[in-house]
Amino acid sequence: MTLDWETVDRRARSGDQPGVARLFLEATEAERLAFTKQFEAGLRAVDPDVYWRARVDPAPGYAIAVIGAAPSAARAATLLLKRGIRDSWQQIQFDRVLQVAEARELDWLGDLGLRLAARLPTRDVWDGGDWAFTARFLRAGGTPPPVTEGVVRGWLARLIRPRRERVPPLSIRMREDPDLDVLLPGVFEIDGMGSDIFNATWGEDSALPKSAIRFHQAVAALVAEGRLERKAILTATIDRLARGDKPNALRPFVLLHDELDPAVDEIAAHALDYARLLAEGPGAVATVAQRCLRVLDDTGRLDADTLLETSFPVLLRKEKTLVKAQITWLEKVARREPERADEVFGTVSAAFGHPALDIQERAFTLVAKHLPGLAPDTVARLAEASVVLAGDLPARAAALFGTTVLTETVPELPPHTGPAPMPPPITTAAELAEEIAVLVHEESGVRWERVLAAFVALHADGGRGSLTAALSPLLDRYPGDLGEHPWNEGEALACLGAAITMAIDPARQDGVHRRLHETVRIARQEGRRGENGSRLSPLPDGVLALRVAEIAVHLNGSMMPMLVATPTHVSGSLDAAVLLDRLSRAEAEGWQPWPFDLEQALLRLPRGPVSADVTTGVAALASPAGRQFAQWLASGGLPDPISERVVQQGKLGYLGAYDWDRPVARRMLARLRPARDGGLRLERQLLTLAPPDELKYMPDDLEGAEEVVAMVLPHHREVAAAWALPEMAALADQDQQGSARLLPLLAEGTGPIGPALSAAMAYAFCAKQESDRVAAVDAFLTLTAGTEPFAGRVGEALGDLCSDSTAKLGRALPALTDAHRSGASAAVWELLAAALPPLLPTKVRGVPDLLELATQVAVTLGARTEIPGLADIAARPGASRLVQEAKRLQSTLAP
Known part of the structure; x- marks a missing residue:
C-alpha cells in the first residue's frame, strides 16, 4: 500500500494508535522512507492548538508515525521533541513503537534514546514520565543510560513517585531496577538531588505509599543485604555532606548516614571529613559530625x-x-x-x-x-x-x-543631609523617548516627574515634529502598556499613551480621549477618582494617573509651557520659593496652571513658615493660582489627618484555618479621616481611609508604586503609610516581599509618625525577606537622625504584634542588632523598653534573645530605665534562659 498524510492524520486524530502502527507494518521500507518528507511537511502544518482542542489527542499516533517514517535517530529525535508530541510521551503505546521498529529492523533506537536523554528536563521533574519513555529506547537498543542531571532526576522521580497505587516497597523496586548501579551514584554527586527526595511526598495522593520518605531506609536495606557496597555508599554519603548543599537537600543524606550508623573504624577513616563538617557544615550536618567525633574521642582515636x-x-x-x-x-x-x-x-x-x-x-x-x-x-x-x-x-x-573595664564607645550616626535634589531636566525629544522606554519597564516617581515635565515643556516649545519622530515608535513598540486595554484602564502608562497620541496627532479624538476627559471632569467637579465613570485608582497612586490624564485632555487647548508641580527633591518635596517663581512667570505670561497640577504642587510644599521674601512675593500675586497659593500658606497648609489604629480579625475558613490556609489571626491597620471640611479636590480622598472588616489575602494594590505614593504627600508620611499598611503587614504575616522599599522614602519625608508608620516599621522588622528588614533598618536610622521621637511607638507596635505571634519576633532581632551597631543605640533602647513589657509575660520564642540585646544596648548607653515586669521575671526560681537573661538585664539597669 502507499502511505499518505491524510490517512495517517485521520487515524492519529481518532486515537487509533494500533491503526497507525498497522499502516507502517503493512508498508515496505521503501514506502516508509518515501513518505518521510510528506509526513514532516504534514506535521509542520498541524495547528499547535489541535493538540489540546481535539477530542482525542493525536500526538501519540504522530509519535508512532515518527518511528515508522524517520530515516535516522537525529530526525526522529527532532520530531519526538516537537512541542505537543513531547507532551504526550506518557500516552504512547510503546509496544506499537517496538512493533514498528522491529519491522524496520532499526539499529538506532539506543542512539535515539541518548538524544532524548540529553533533552530531559532538570527542573520541575515530577513523576519521571519522560525518563520512563526515554529509558525504553535505551533498553531496546542495549545502551546504558548516561549519568546526566536530567536522567538521574527522572530516574529518581520514577522510583520515589510511582504512578500506580499498589507497588512493591521502594527497596524492592530499587533492587530490581536495571539502572540502579549506574544511576544511584549520580544521586550523591549531583547538587540538589536531595531536594527531590525531601519534597517527594508534597502533593502526593494519600492513597499512594509514602515511599519517598523511606529513601534512606531503602538504600540502607540494600546495603545490609549486600546488594549495594557499604563502603561505597558511606563514602558517597560523607562526600555529599562535605560538598554541601541547601539544608533540605542534605537532609536525606543525614538520615541515610544515621541509618548506616558507621562503626568506630569507619568513622576513623573519615575523621578529617567529620572535622571539616563540624566546622563548616550546616547545623544538622555539623551535629552528626560532632556526635561521630565524640565517639572517636571516647575510644581514644581522635587526635x-x-x-x-x-x-x-x-x-x-x-x-x-x-x-x-x-x-x-x-x-x-x-x-x-x-x-x-x-x-x-x-x-x-x-x-x-x-x-x-x-x-x-x-x-x-x-x-x-x-x-x-x-x-x-x-x-x-x-x-x-x-x-x-x-x-x-x-x-x-x-x-x-584584675584589669580595667574598657568603656564601650557609643557609635554615632552620620548627620542626615536630607533628600537629594531632582536630577537635571530632560531637554530633547530623543532623551525623552529613552526615558519613557525605561519607564515602561521600571516605573519610578522621579522618572515619572522628569518625563511629564519634559513632555509638556517640549510640546509647548513647538517641538511637535521632533516629538512625533521620537515618540511615535514607542506607541508601536509598547502597545500593551501605552495603549488602553481592559487590564490597564486608568493606569498612568495608558494615560501617557493617550497624551502622546494627542501630542503627535491633535486631530485625533478617539474613545480613550473622551473617557479621560470625563474622568478629569468627575475629579474636578466631585473630587473623586474611581467608580461611576472614573477609571482611575482611588488610591494615592491614582493622583499620578489623574495628572497624566489632565495633560492628555488639556495639552492642545491651553498650551501650558511648564508644569508647576515638578518637585525640587527626589522625595517629592517642592520648595516654596521655586513654586513662587513658577506662578510669577505664569502671571507675567498670562497663563494659569492646570487645576490638579497646582493642587499637587501645594500638597508638596514643606511644613512650617516660609521666608520673608517668599511671603512678600506671594502677597504680590494677583492671579487665581497666586491667590490660592497665598491662602494655602496663610492657613498653614494641609492639616494633619486623624490617624487611628484599627485591628482586622482573621476569618476562619471551612478547613479551620485563616484566609486561604494562611494563619493570619489579626492584622493591625489604620483609619484616616480629614481634620477639616472642604480643602483641595485631591484632599478628601487622600485623607479618607476606612479598612474593611475582613483582611485581604496577599494585598498588592500598591506593588511597584511605592515611590509614586511617597511623592504625593512627602510631608504627610503617615498618610502614605496608612494606605500601604496592608502590604506592609503581609511582609510579616503572609511572607510577601518588596513593599518595605517604601519605608526609606517615607523616612526622607516629614510629618508626624503615628500608628500607621509605627506599625509599618514593626511589620517590616518582622518581614520574612532580609531585603525588607534591611529597608526597615535604613528607615529606622534615617528617622533616628531626625528630631521627632518615634522609636517607643514602634516598640509598642512590635510588642503587640509579637506577643501573640501575629509577627515573628525572631526575625526582628538581627535587624534591631544591626540598628544598634550602626549607631542608633538610643532609639533601639527606646524601642526595646516599650516592646518588652507586653512580651515578658508571654512564652513567645525569642524573648530571651531580646533581653540579651537589651542588656548589650543598656551597657553601651549606661541605661537605667525601669522595665515594667522585668523584676518579676528575674525573681522567678529556676535557671531557664528567660530568667537568666532577665536577671542579667535587671542587674545591668540597677543604679
Whole structure:
C-alpha cells in the first residue's frame, strides 16, 4: 500500500494508535522512507492548538508515525521533541513503537534514546514520565543510560513517585531496577538531588505509599543485604555532606548516614571529613559530625590537635546547642588530660567572641572555674581575649583578671543631609523617548516627574515634529502598556499613551480621549477618582494617573509651557520659593496652571513658615493660582489627618484555618479621616481611609508604586503609610516581599509618625525577606537622625504584634542588632523598653534573645530605665534562659 498524510492524520486524530502502527507494518521500507518528507511537511502544518482542542489527542499516533517514517535517530529525535508530541510521551503505546521498529529492523533506537536523554528536563521533574519513555529506547537498543542531571532526576522521580497505587516497597523496586548501579551514584554527586527526595511526598495522593520518605531506609536495606557496597555508599554519603548543599537537600543524606550508623573504624577513616563538617557544615550536618567525633574521642582515636583546631570555628557558630556541646566536650578533655588544660581553655576563650551573651557567659564561667590551675602566660592570654566580652561580662572579667573595664564607645550616626535634589531636566525629544522606554519597564516617581515635565515643556516649545519622530515608535513598540486595554484602564502608562497620541496627532479624538476627559471632569467637579465613570485608582497612586490624564485632555487647548508641580527633591518635596517663581512667570505670561497640577504642587510644599521674601512675593500675586497659593500658606497648609489604629480579625475558613490556609489571626491597620471640611479636590480622598472588616489575602494594590505614593504627600508620611499598611503587614504575616522599599522614602519625608508608620516599621522588622528588614533598618536610622521621637511607638507596635505571634519576633532581632551597631543605640533602647513589657509575660520564642540585646544596648548607653515586669521575671526560681537573661538585664539597669 502507499502511505499518505491524510490517512495517517485521520487515524492519529481518532486515537487509533494500533491503526497507525498497522499502516507502517503493512508498508515496505521503501514506502516508509518515501513518505518521510510528506509526513514532516504534514506535521509542520498541524495547528499547535489541535493538540489540546481535539477530542482525542493525536500526538501519540504522530509519535508512532515518527518511528515508522524517520530515516535516522537525529530526525526522529527532532520530531519526538516537537512541542505537543513531547507532551504526550506518557500516552504512547510503546509496544506499537517496538512493533514498528522491529519491522524496520532499526539499529538506532539506543542512539535515539541518548538524544532524548540529553533533552530531559532538570527542573520541575515530577513523576519521571519522560525518563520512563526515554529509558525504553535505551533498553531496546542495549545502551546504558548516561549519568546526566536530567536522567538521574527522572530516574529518581520514577522510583520515589510511582504512578500506580499498589507497588512493591521502594527497596524492592530499587533492587530490581536495571539502572540502579549506574544511576544511584549520580544521586550523591549531583547538587540538589536531595531536594527531590525531601519534597517527594508534597502533593502526593494519600492513597499512594509514602515511599519517598523511606529513601534512606531503602538504600540502607540494600546495603545490609549486600546488594549495594557499604563502603561505597558511606563514602558517597560523607562526600555529599562535605560538598554541601541547601539544608533540605542534605537532609536525606543525614538520615541515610544515621541509618548506616558507621562503626568506630569507619568513622576513623573519615575523621578529617567529620572535622571539616563540624566546622563548616550546616547545623544538622555539623551535629552528626560532632556526635561521630565524640565517639572517636571516647575510644581514644581522635587526635587532640585536630579537636582543638576544629573547635575554634565551632565555638563561633550561630547554633548555640552545638557550641554548648563543644564547650562541655572541651571541659571533659581538660579533666581527662590535665597536662593540656592550658591549650584547652585557650581554645574555649574563642567563645568570648560569640554574639550570644549566654555562650560568652558559659565560656567565661568555665574559664573562671579552672583559672587557678592555669599557667600565668595562659591567664594573660585569657585576660587579653576577654576584651571582646559584652553586656555585664567585661566588669566580671575585670574583677577576675584584675584589669580595667574598657568603656564601650557609643557609635554615632552620620548627620542626615536630607533628600537629594531632582536630577537635571530632560531637554530633547530623543532623551525623552529613552526615558519613557525605561519607564515602561521600571516605573519610578522621579522618572515619572522628569518625563511629564519634559513632555509638556517640549510640546509647548513647538517641538511637535521632533516629538512625533521620537515618540511615535514607542506607541508601536509598547502597545500593551501605552495603549488602553481592559487590564490597564486608568493606569498612568495608558494615560501617557493617550497624551502622546494627542501630542503627535491633535486631530485625533478617539474613545480613550473622551473617557479621560470625563474622568478629569468627575475629579474636578466631585473630587473623586474611581467608580461611576472614573477609571482611575482611588488610591494615592491614582493622583499620578489623574495628572497624566489632565495633560492628555488639556495639552492642545491651553498650551501650558511648564508644569508647576515638578518637585525640587527626589522625595517629592517642592520648595516654596521655586513654586513662587513658577506662578510669577505664569502671571507675567498670562497663563494659569492646570487645576490638579497646582493642587499637587501645594500638597508638596514643606511644613512650617516660609521666608520673608517668599511671603512678600506671594502677597504680590494677583492671579487665581497666586491667590490660592497665598491662602494655602496663610492657613498653614494641609492639616494633619486623624490617624487611628484599627485591628482586622482573621476569618476562619471551612478547613479551620485563616484566609486561604494562611494563619493570619489579626492584622493591625489604620483609619484616616480629614481634620477639616472642604480643602483641595485631591484632599478628601487622600485623607479618607476606612479598612474593611475582613483582611485581604496577599494585598498588592500598591506593588511597584511605592515611590509614586511617597511623592504625593512627602510631608504627610503617615498618610502614605496608612494606605500601604496592608502590604506592609503581609511582609510579616503572609511572607510577601518588596513593599518595605517604601519605608526609606517615607523616612526622607516629614510629618508626624503615628500608628500607621509605627506599625509599618514593626511589620517590616518582622518581614520574612532580609531585603525588607534591611529597608526597615535604613528607615529606622534615617528617622533616628531626625528630631521627632518615634522609636517607643514602634516598640509598642512590635510588642503587640509579637506577643501573640501575629509577627515573628525572631526575625526582628538581627535587624534591631544591626540598628544598634550602626549607631542608633538610643532609639533601639527606646524601642526595646516599650516592646518588652507586653512580651515578658508571654512564652513567645525569642524573648530571651531580646533581653540579651537589651542588656548589650543598656551597657553601651549606661541605661537605667525601669522595665515594667522585668523584676518579676528575674525573681522567678529556676535557671531557664528567660530568667537568666532577665536577671542579667535587671542587674545591668540597677543604679
